[in-house]
Amino acid sequence: MSNLQNPPTLNSLNPLGFWDNALATLARELSPQQFKTWILPLSLVSYDESEQSLVLGAPNRFKLDWIKKTFADRFQDLAGQYFGHPVALSFVLDVEGSGTQTTNSSAPKEVISPDSPVVQDNISIEVEEQTFEIEDHSKLNPNLTFETFVTGKANQLARAASIQVAHNPGTSYNPMFLYGGVGLGKTHLIHAIGNHLLKEKPGARIRYIHAEQYVSDVVRAYQQKAFDRFKRYYHSLDLLLIDDIQFFSGKSRTQEEFFYAFEALLSNKAQVIITSDTYPKEMAGIDDRLISRFDSGLTVAIEPPELEMRVAILMKKALSEGIPMSEDVAFFVAKHLRSNVRELEGALRKILAFVRFHGREVTIDVARTALKDLLSIQNRQISVENIQKAVADFYSIKVADMYSKKRPANIARPRQIAMFMAKELTQKSLPEIGELFGGRDHTTVLHAVRKIGEERTHDGQLNHEIHVIEQTLKS
Template sequence: MNDFWQQCSTLLEQELPSQQYQTWIKPLSLLEFDIEASTLHIAAPNRFKLDWVKSQFSSRIADLARDFCCKPMVVHFVLDPKVARRANGATMAGSVDSASVQLAAAADLTAQITSLNSTTSETSIGQQKNSAAAGSGWSGSPLTNHESSGAPERSKLNPVLTFENFVTGKANQLARAAAIQVADNPAVSYNPLFLYGGVGLGKTHLIHAIGNQLRQQKVGARIRYIHAEQYVSDVVKAYQRKAFDEFKRYYHSLDLLLIDDIQFFSGKSRTQEEFFYAFEALVANKAQVIITSDTYPKEISGIDDRLISRFDSGLTVAVEPPELEMRVAILLRKAHSEGVDLSEDVAFFVAKHLRSNVRELEGALRKILAYAKFHGREITIELTKEALKDLLTVQNRQISVDNIQKTVADRYGIKIADMYSKKRPADIARARQIAMYLAKELTQKSLPEIGELFGGRDHTTVLHAVRKIADVRSKDALLNRELHVLEQTLKG
């Protein structure tokens, strides 16, 4: 019995991404393995994981059991007997352990990316580090007289937003790795660093984390975090007060400029011109520039081409909506920071139904906590459904597989019927795979259910499509942008 489960686990670990394996397969245990009866019983630690593993992995486990026993085997999933004997309210211990495993897996992968980036540029970084520190603005000298009349006010970094409390997952691991590289080697690794993605995905958190780390490493460093709208306001005030020399002196003398939501520069030609001069001066002085936007640089309307070319000269990284495991980790960590014991079942329930961004997750958690406190009740799935009733209703009617199929078909110029047909021309097959991928990412449908909605295809076909598109997306910037546009269109 142990030989089979060890072999099965090893094969699944090789097939699945690390975070999926750690979250879904590793917590399982084999209770019974009866070759004569052709059955095996696998225990899951909670009801949510039981249902998820059953819908997503039962066929694969059954295939592995058949190969091991040389005959068909029936797989039964049950709730772990120890868990079944407990009361409905789970303790925080299991949740924290599981979240730690998830976060550790993501952290390991991020560390590998960081290590890879460090290795590829180790020589150049080592040669440039000292000269950059000596010959640039990284002298550590404080700003002088920047508070005087007409000069912009200095923005304060939010000290709460650090790398240590940034929850990492597949959706943001590259962005975090790049941010750490920049914090360790300002104006050497990537300049500018441009992070883009939808609202509430952690872009602002990351750039504050960079600023906070640099402030600790280089006391007195001249750092400014500013929202693009505030920068526009600074430009206007400089004109009104006839203080443009001071404005330029201030911005051109920074060591680190963090500018958030640069899409607000759209159509503001004078602001763009001043920012262009500031950007040129900062880069020439070996100062670091970090920019965020809700859109890929070339897709921001109303921005001068020369600015777009400067954005493209550094590193551009997408921050994607968090995947399921990451959403669970975010909820568990946030609840823990609030001193609340949130069961893993509740965290998975919320994460499964709310998919868009971190801000929405944290808002939902606050609503649950307030509802439970007001009613003096324990936080269970039933209470969670009551607390989030309106939000869940909106989410459930937002995106359907049918809508995904129509949107993708329209985007790639194929017929809706091609989504269900057996046709295999490359353009049709690719669009169909993209639609399957989006159905998996944006709806609550299981793989078999998605397959049925795509002309009765087997769930393994859907799984192959999902994995293929996810893999290509991580390597192909063009496809990543296309998927980003489709996701934003579907989410309205």
């Protein structure tokens, strides 16, 4: 930690000391998902030493309100500890990401100055270009194919678009942008596209790369004065698959190089496929011209899997492990674990390990015993009350409106969404849910569940809003 008696002067262009300190502390205190969802998107907008005031920015109104309610006191404490005196802390909307943005120290850091300690510590900038190497192979996982991808309503559009791109790369839907939460199948689909093209055209130049690795390649190219070689490689690809592009946030040099690569690939009719956890226009710290390019192709959301799809995933994966799972057991597990495929796979591993160790058959009681800790956490995390609060916060209404008899559209619709989510995410019956919404009849709840469920099938914006609220509840 820097000297508390002589803290560095901060401004929007030179974020030192406090911000790195705060990020490091919160990374230790919070879960990785909480840190990624709420803290990483924030920016240090300014620090005025004379007025002892500190301004932090959030990329959208929802995150701004949540941060102010949930983390304002903690940031206030961290600022007071670091500067050695009380600091006037305020939060602003920083949609453009114009404040100073930093990332977790474990992520690759972009180096744009030869005086940077990253350059000095890791490698001399006088290294000859000949030493700069990029692994010239696809890095595709051969097990991730369209045949091994379980399809349902939540991902059928994304799968159909991916198959179309695989058959017509560079002509259909270029670029293609897939977005959705962790563990929903984005990475599987883009590997499937790459594997299909590699099978059809073994000589095609294909590269799958995570955004963090691309940042590292930019850093090395800068350090070694090897941008010509860097550009020649990336501009010559037939298919570029880049995962989790939100990691480009705040890295201006990386974004600039990617923009040039993007333009070169599209002009060569090469295919570009991008994934992110966020809709393009909601990504913080990404240059507008890049967001505009992302929006110029096809943007497809992958939603959390619905019940039937979760059941199919469990049964298929259990069968592939040589231990068939009956439909009733799969329904039991799927009803309790709703967020993503990775969570389902983790639960299945627990059940199979329990069965193999104890020599038991897969039954509901066995599944309940094997997953008792996980089920306890799930039941504790999500309640109707939590759903009501999250929905009210998202739509900027009062929690009390959830129970009231008011019926204007700006209240009635969020209330219906909350009822739908209560039925989806909890084990409460329709009458129990109705009682928690101000004593409403179960037929009112049933109407809301059917109405919102039907609208989700064709309303992308509603789908996205429900997805964001779910991620909030599970973070």
